Amino acid sequence: MANRPPSADRRSEILDAALACFLARGYAATSIADIRNRSAASTGSIYHFFGNKGSLALALVERAVGGWSGSSGDAANPDAVAELSIKASVAGLVRWGLANPASMRFLDEVRTLAASDTSLAEVSTLLARGHEAARARYAAFVAQGEVRDLPWPLAHALMLGPAYDFLRLATADVASDAADLLAIAAWNAVRAS
Incomplete structure (x- = not known):
């Protein structure tokens, strides 16, 4: 089983992916699915760290x-x-x-x-x-x-x-x-x- 990054690292990875998506598509046009795809995080993981x-x-x-x-x-x-x-x-x-x-x-x-x-x-x-x-x-x-x-x-x-x-x-x-x-x-x- 591969080592998972600590929670703080995972949270930061999701934030970095969200930033990239927001800049590429604009805030309004970006979906959680876009962020999930870019971060390779599960939807549940995204919602665990961020409610929306x-x-x-x-x-x-x-x-x-x-x-x-x-x-x-x-x-x-x-x-x-x-x-x-x-x-x-x-x-x-x-x-x-x-x-x-x-x-x-x-x-x-x-x-x-x-x-x-x-x-x-x-x-x-x-x-x-x-x-x-x-x-x-x-x-x-x-x-x-x-x-x-x-x-x-x-x-x-x-x-x-x-x-x-x-x-x-x-x-x-x-x-x-x-x-x-x-x-x-x-x-x-x-x-x-």
């Missing part, structure tokens, strides 16, 4: 957000000043996105879909919690006089919009200082005068 397709998407988003957070260093440090926090978050997104282009493409797609696809309600909730935490952090920076008092959607777009756009267009031959340049631009866009 939306749960697979949620796990991929959690993995992506964790990767971004892990690449962002001091961004989440509650004692970090605004400049350090904002620059670390943007640079972390860019570095993680360049290192994980498939996950970045999926995150970008699912952020849009989550607003209207009811199977992604948990993803929508997770993203909304993250946005609320970031909005509250920005409001604290406003109160401290570190950043301009801008409506949150505008501040968010100024800080992260260029990084997302860059990652949509980036190829393997990008400038090595792209993350730092985008981080500086994000800070300059919102810093207090």
